[in-house]
Amino acid sequence: MSSGSYDAIVVGGGHNGLVCASYLAKAGLRVLVLERREILGGACVTEELFPGFRFSACSYYCHLLQSKVIDDLELRRHGFHVYHIDPQKCSLFPGDRALVVWDDVERSQEAIARFSKHDAAAYPNWVRFWERAAGLIYPYFLRPAPTLAELAAGLRTADDQAFLDALVGASMEDVVTEFFEDEAVRGAFIQAHDAGDPAAPGSAWVYAYIKCNTFTPPENIGIVKGGMGGITAAMAAAARSFGVTVETNAAIAGILVEHGAAVGVRLSGGGEIRSRLVVSNADPKRTFLTLVGEQHLPAGFLRRVRRLKTNTAYFKFHAALNRLPDLSRYLGSDYDARYLGYARISPSIGYFKRSWEDAKHGRPPRAPVMDIQIPSGYDPTMAPSGKHIMSIWALYAPVHLAEGTWEERREGVGEQMIDTLAQYAPDFPECIADWQLFTPQDIEARVGLTDGNIRHLDIVPGQFLATRPMPGWAHYRTPINGLYLCGAGTHPGGEVTGAPGHNAAQAILAEFR
Numbered sequence: 001m002s003s004g005s006y007d008a009i010v011v012g013g014g015h016n017g018l019v020c021a022s023y024l025a026k027a028g029l030r031v032l033v034l035e036r037r038e039i040l041g042g043a044c045v046t047e048e049l050f051p052g053f054r055f056s057a058c059s060y061y062c063h064l065l066q067s068k069v070i071d072d073l074e075l076r077r078h079g080f081h082v083y084h085i086d087p088q089k090c091s092l093f094p095g096d097r098a099l100v101v102w103d104d105v106e107r108s109q110e111a112i113a114r115f116s117k118h119d120a121a122a123y124p125n126w127v128r129f130w131e132r133a134a135g136l137i138y139p140y141f142l143r144p145a146p147t148l149a150e151l152a153a154g155l156r157t158a159d160d161q162a163f164l165d166a167l168v169g170a171s172m173e174d175v176v177t178e179f180f181e182d183e184a185v186r187g188a189f190i191q192a193h194d195a196g197d198p199a200a201p202g203s204a205w206v207y208a209y210i211k212c213n214t215f216t217p218p219e220n221i222g223i224v225k226g227g228m229g230g231i232t233a234a235m236a237a238a239a240r241s242f243g244v245t246v247e248t249n250a251a252i253a254g255i256l257v258e259h260g261a262a263v264g265v266r267l268s269g270g271g272e273i274r275s276r277l278v279v280s281n282a283d284p285k286r287t288f289l290t291l292v293g294e295q296h297l298p299a300g301f302l303r304r305v306r307r308l309k310t311n312t313a314y315f316k317f318h319a320a321l322n323r324l325p326d327l328s329r330y331l332g333s334d335y336d337a338r339y340l341g342y343a344r345i346s347p348s349i350g351y352f353k354r355s356w357e358d359a360k361h362g363r364p365p366r367a368p369v370m371d372i373q374i375p376s377g378y379d380p381t382m383a384p385s386g387k388h389i390m391s392i393w394a395l396y397a398p399v400h401l402a403e404g405t406w407e408e409r410r411e412g413v414g415e416q417m418i419d420t421l422a423q424y425a426p427d428f429p430e431c432i433a434d435w436q437l438f439t440p441q442d443i444e445a446r447v448g449l450t451d452g453n454i455r456h457l458d459i460v461p462g463q464f465l466a467t468r469p470m471p472g473w474a475h476y477r478t479p480i481n482g483l484y485l486c487g488a489g490t491h492p493g494g495e496v497t498g499a500p501g502h503n504a505a506q507a508i509l510a511e512f513r
């Protein structure tokens, strides 16, 4: 274990920890990153889950990684490469209908017209709506988080102000049903992410965060060469090139606090390392409730930390495939596996809502919404020759089960996902060589995410922009002097963006210099 003297210790080698460490080291600080797992990357990793089959074990779709971070860290020089996916998305419906959405708006309209001419005509307006909504937020990705009032003050016209006013309270269901009339088209476009319920007021506002991918250049959207671990491998190489010391198998048991200031860390394996400041890449609840310890924090602050929302969770299913499933009734025989760069099962808004209702009441959904990826169509190196891998991000998972334990339920939930997909591809069970299901509990154990929360905290109104992680604390500082947050629980939020790491480094450097 390193024993040199450091200006900054970064707790956790997730992608934001690596980004933050890189910027600090570039500015001349001596930086040590300590990661508890044997591999770096947190929720942005590639792992060989079955012999010869490598998977993006958690995140699997690169769409918000910031170009500035890619350039500043010279990630391409360190091997980062994305296979752009087009079609963007292929939604499958019971029967034989598929809706394929392309980068090209007119080509997408032709596909939508097979469902509804009205909806095909509305599609360009839908695209423009989200460009406008995301355009409100995107300028702040790499800047301090604005309050709503500050955001509104930056708008030029009364029309923009009216748009913001309407968006902030709108639900995804409001927006989708405003544009589209066909049940299947509505199902293909409905989303709710951490809001869960697509009817929840504000669910459209926070979805605009995800739609900031509208501004990501095509060469950075898609499937990462070598899996998502290709991103963090490049980041780790960049960090080391800037002089960062990076250690794995180095779990931190606690952050040392003396006289109200962070002065280093205590290692789980024993021993302490001192530093002038500490930056936590762990989520806010874990950072404050476990690593800092309640005795060092004001009671009011602690109460607010305990109330932070981690109420929305997801499953991740991985399968090693001996062959591609038969989807000929949708895509023709000998279909191109690249159609399954992002496939979706969400046949209607009602189906989506039932999945959320089940999870909300502690039940694994009887019919989960599934976002399916077969990346080996783009990157055959992920599987043995002629074979494939499939990963499914399944919505929604109960954070806490109403009945039983995950040990008792895991296999049944996985089998139910296989059965659900078999309704669309009947030979799917025979294609599977092996499979694994990650429950929220598994994700927590693997990555250290409280409640398995994939974005550290739900991205919901109240934990967004100047209120992320909580009002008054959106500036990466904490009540402990010299302790900062740099992970997905801070502005602008979760997903693989590099933005919290970038922003935290700027905040630290502004104070440290």
Ligand SMILES: Cc1cc2nc3c(=O)[nH]c(=O)nc-3n(C[C@H](O)[C@H](O)[C@H](O)COP(=O)(O)OP(=O)(O)OC[C@H]3O[C@@H](n4cnc5c(N)ncnc54)[C@H](O)[C@@H]3O)c2cc1C
Pocket (backbone or CB within 6 Å): 011, 012, 013, 014, 015, 016, 017, 034, 035, 036, 037, 040, 041, 042, 043, 044, 057, 058, 059, 060, 061, 062, 063, 064, 250, 251, 252, 253, 281, 282, 283, 286, 291, 314, 315, 316, 393, 443, 446, 447, 448, 449, 453, 454, 455, 456, 486, 487, 488, 489, 493, 494, 495, 496, 497, 500
């Ligand atoms: C199942 C799943 C699917 C997802 N899908 C996508 C997707 O397709 N696209 C996308 O953009 N995003 C996706 N996300 C979200 C995205 O991956 C995360 O929001 C993002 O990776 C978080 O990065 P981070 O660096 O802030 O934190 P993390 O990745 O959580 O990293 C934190 C690190 O800190 C370490 N750590 C914690 N405690 C300690 C300790 N005590 N000592 C030492 N180290 C510690 C952890 O081991 C971890 O490596 C997904 C996430 C999950 C879990």
